[in-house]
Amino acid sequence: MTIEYLKTAxxxxxxxxxxxKVRAAVEAxxxxxxxxxxxxxxxxxxxxxxxxxxxxxxTASEIDALIAELTPRELEDIKFAQQxxxxxxxxxxxxxxxxxxxTMPGVILGHxxxxxxxxxxxxxxxxFPMVASAHMSVATASVAGVPRIIAATPPWQxxxxxxxxxxxxxxxxxxxxxxxxxxxxxxxxxxxxxxxxVHMLVGPGNAFVAEATRQLxxxxxxxxxxxxxxxxxxxDDTVDAEMCATDLLGQAEHGYNSPAVLLTNSRKLAEAxxxxxxxxxxxxxxxxxxxxxxxDYGEVILCxxxxxxxxxxxxxxxxxxxxxxxxxxxFLEHMTCYGALFLGPRTNVANGDKVIGTNHTLPxxxxxxxxxxxxxxxxxxxxxxxxxxxxxxAAEIGAYGSRLCMLEGFVGHAEQCNLRVRRYGGVNVPYGxxxxxRDAAE
Numbered sequence: 001m002t003i004e005y006l007k008t009a010x011x012x013x014x015x016x017x018x019x020x021k022v023r024a025a026v027e028a029x030x031x032x033x034x035x036x037x038x039x040x041x042x043x044x045x046x047x048x049x050x051x052x053x054x055x056x057x058x059t060a061s062e063i064d065a066l067i068a069e070l071t072p073r074e075l076e077d078i079k080f081a082q083q084x085x086x087x088x089x090x091x092x093x094x095x096x097x098x099x100x101x102x103t104m105p106g107v108i109l110g111h112x113x114x115x116x117x118x119x120x121x122x123x124x125x126x127x128f129p130m131v132a133s134a135h136m137s138v139a140t141a142s143v144a145g146v147p148r149i150i151a152a153t154p155p156w157q158x159x160x161x162x163x164x165x166x167x168x169x170x171x172x173x174x175x176x177x178x179x180x181x182x183x184x185x186x187x188x189x190x191x192x193x194x195x196x197x198v199h200m201l202v203g204p205g206n207a208f209v210a211e212a213t214r215q216l217x218x219x220x221x222x223x224x225x226x227x228x229x230x231x232x233x234x235x236d237d238t239v240d241a242e243m244c245a246t247d248l249l250g251q252a253e254h255g256y257n258s259p260a261v262l263l264t265n266s267r268k269l270a271e272a273x274x275x276x277x278x279x280x281x282x283x284x285x286x287x288x289x290x291x292x293x294x295x296d297y298g299e300v301i302l303c304x305x306x307x308x309x310x311x312x313x314x315x316x317x318x319x320x321x322x323x324x325x326x327x328x329x330x331f332l333e334h335m336t337c338y339g340a341l342f343l344g345p346r347t348n349v350a351n352g353d354k355v356i357g358t359n360h361t362l363p364x365x366x367x368x369x370x371x372x373x374x375x376x377x378x379x380x381x382x383x384x385x386x387x388x389x390x391x392x393x394a395a396e397i398g399a400y401g402s403r404l405c406m407l408e409g410f411v412g413h414a415e416q417c418n419l420r421v422r423r424y425g426g427v428n429v430p431y432g433x434x435x436x437x438r439d440a441a442e
Contacts, residue, residue, distance in 0.1 A: 003308060006270050006300040009259060018257070019211075026211040029182045030190070037192040044183040049126070051155040056179045057194070058160065063169050063176060069162040078131065078167050084357035085135040089143040089376040096377060106393025113380045116141075116221065118148040118196075120188030121173070122203035122213075125153045125164055126180055127255075130204075132354045134167035136361050136374060137203045137223075142172030144379035149173050150198060152188060154180020181205075182212045189216040202374060204229075204361055206255065223374045227364040228297075229254040230339075231349060232261040232318035234309055234331065239324040239345050241272035245280055247322055248273075250350055252293040253286035259297040261316060263309050270300050310334055317368040320349045337369045395425025402435035 032040045046052040058066075067075070100110035121137035124130045134151065141149045151173040153164050160178045168176050177195070179187065185205070191197030200221035201213055210226045217225075231251035233244050248260040264270050277294060281287045303309045306327065313321060313331075319339035323331045328343040335341065339362030342349055353360045361374035388394045398420035405414035411432050418429045429435045 002304045003312060004302040006302055007274065007298055009297045009299050015257075018207075022207050022211050023215075026182055026208055026215060030186050030212060030215060033183065033186040033192070034190050038194055041179070041183045041187050041192055044181070045179060048183075049155050049180050050158065051178070053178070055194075056177045058165065058176045058178060062160075063165060066160055066162040067166045067169065070166055074163060075166065078163065079170065081132065081355040082135045082139050082167065082170055084355055085139050085359070086143055088357035089140045089359075092376045093143055093380075096380065104393065104396075106388055106390030107397060108387045108389060109384065110386075111382050111384045113382050115145040115147065116200045116379050116381060117146070118198040119146050119150070119200045119202060119379060120185070120198040120220075121149060121151040121168075122185050122188075122201065122205055122209060123151060123153040123164055123168065124180075124203070124205050124209070125156050125161055126206070129153075129156045129161040129164045131161075131163045131167045132360060133203055134164060134171050134173075136359045138168055138171030138173050140359060140374065140376050141202070141379050144376045146379050148175075148198070150175040150177065150188060150195075152177040152179045152184040154178070154184070182208050185209055185212045185216065189220045200379070202361065202378070207257065223361055223378050224363050224371050225365065225367050226361070229258040230261075230319035230364050231259070232263055232313060232316060232321045234263045234313055234321060234323045234325060235266070235269060236264060236306075236325045237266040237269055238326050239269075241269060241276040243324065243345060244269065244273045245276035247348060248298070249277060249280055249284060249290050249294065250348070251320060252298065253284070253290040254293070256289055256292045257297055258293045259299070259318070260294060261299045261301060261318060263301045263303065263312055263316075265303050265305065265309060267302055270302050274300060306330070313338070317363075317366040319362045319364045319368070320352070322347070322349055337366075339363050339368050339373055391424040394420045394423075395427065396438070398425065399427075399435040399438065402429065403437075406434040 042052055096113050098112045100108060102108050119141045123133045138149055138151050149172055151168040155178050185201055187195045188198050189201055202223040204226055213222050214225055229251055233247050235244050244262055248262060252258050252260045262273055281291050284290055301312055313335060314337040317337035321338045322342040324345045332341060332343060340352060340358060342352055352358050359374045363371050363373060398417040401417035402414045405417060418435055421427050421429050421435045
């Protein structure tokens with residue numbers, strides 16, 4: 001096996017050092033929000049966003065006025081994208097069925113899919129107004145039937161962004177707050193004097209938002225552990241360097257620490273892509289961010305075989321995996337660890353991010369090894385139930401339960417079962433003993 005790194009990224013030790021600084025800052029900030037509530041939130045908003053309105057929550061008239069600032073074309077584009085997301089989410093929801101089965105005579109087991117009762121959706125927007133993130137979280141929660149959806153987004157250029165607010169409103173948000181960063185997710189999860197806490201947090205964000213969400217997990221549910229945007233392009237010589245470079249830098253512009261990886265079995269393509277990246281960075285308006293990200297976190301990995309490429313791809317478990325090879329469906333069949341796949345040169349991550357219908361909130365930092373991305377099912381809790389409807393079943397199941405409880409030493413548990421054996425089975429089980437087997441009782 002020959003795997004060659006033509007370009008490497010920052011070491012894990014360097015990344016861990018950066019993470020530690022973020023972790024300490026977030027912990028202190030969340031503690032301040034919990035201690036001082038609205039006062040802390042307002043101070044943080046003024047400090048980081050230079051924004052301190054009378055109320056962070058928008059009124060219905062303010063929402064209407066902001067939506068009115070959009071052109072008909074802009075509004076139609078938002079509605080189109082949102083419909084794609086809704087349609088796919090609805091298809092996913094329709095696949096999730098409540099069930100009820102009789103596993104033996106008189107024993108009925110089932111489960112129900114129940115929506116989370118309140119969700120806080122964070123929509124990033126400090127550097128770029130992330131209109132699409134509103135579709136992905138708010139609209140998907142709406143399809144799931146969440147009865148209270150609140151959404152928060154930072155001000156953009158000193159005021160609410162009309163497109164983001166429109167997407168939140170059309171997506172089905174019941175409360176909309178112009179509030180960003182740690183203060184937003186902290187307020188939604190912890191609660192303040194003016195913001196009731198939610199049961200679950202969802203949505204992407206920068207390193208500080210991601211860390212805040214991680215620290216709040218347990219107090220509230222979260223969609224997934226998120227980090228900076230990641231992208232991997234798996235390519236062979238069926239595509240050209242311009243396409244590879246464009247797709248890598250298209251995601252690298254997200255932030256200074258967004259990993260972008262080219263995985264290929266073509267040295268010619270690898271070397272040409274490095275050259276194309278240098279060329280594009282000279283003309284890309286977001287090159288300040290993209291170049292830093294590529295310098296520190298970009299990688300080019302050369303393999304000999306497709307099997308090696310598959311192995312490396314599953315090990316990296318990148319958030320976005322774009323496959324452009326002569327066997328795209330082979331990767332679809334065999335890959336096991338990733339956020340989402342984008343198959344073929346006609347497909348691209350930007351479409352997935354903005355409009356095509358799949359969700360763009362996806363696992364990063366190898367979390368694709370154990371979870372998929374945000375989808376309608378994340379907003380649903382699958383709860384089981386059971387009922388015993390006959391005396392015979394109560395006695396039979398109870399006898400098994402009694403003996404198994406005693407096997408573990410749980411006498412109180414056993415008595416729950418024994419009581420049913422005595423009452424519904426007519427068997428006089430001595431207190432604190434396991435129930436006899438049916439053949440022994442007979």
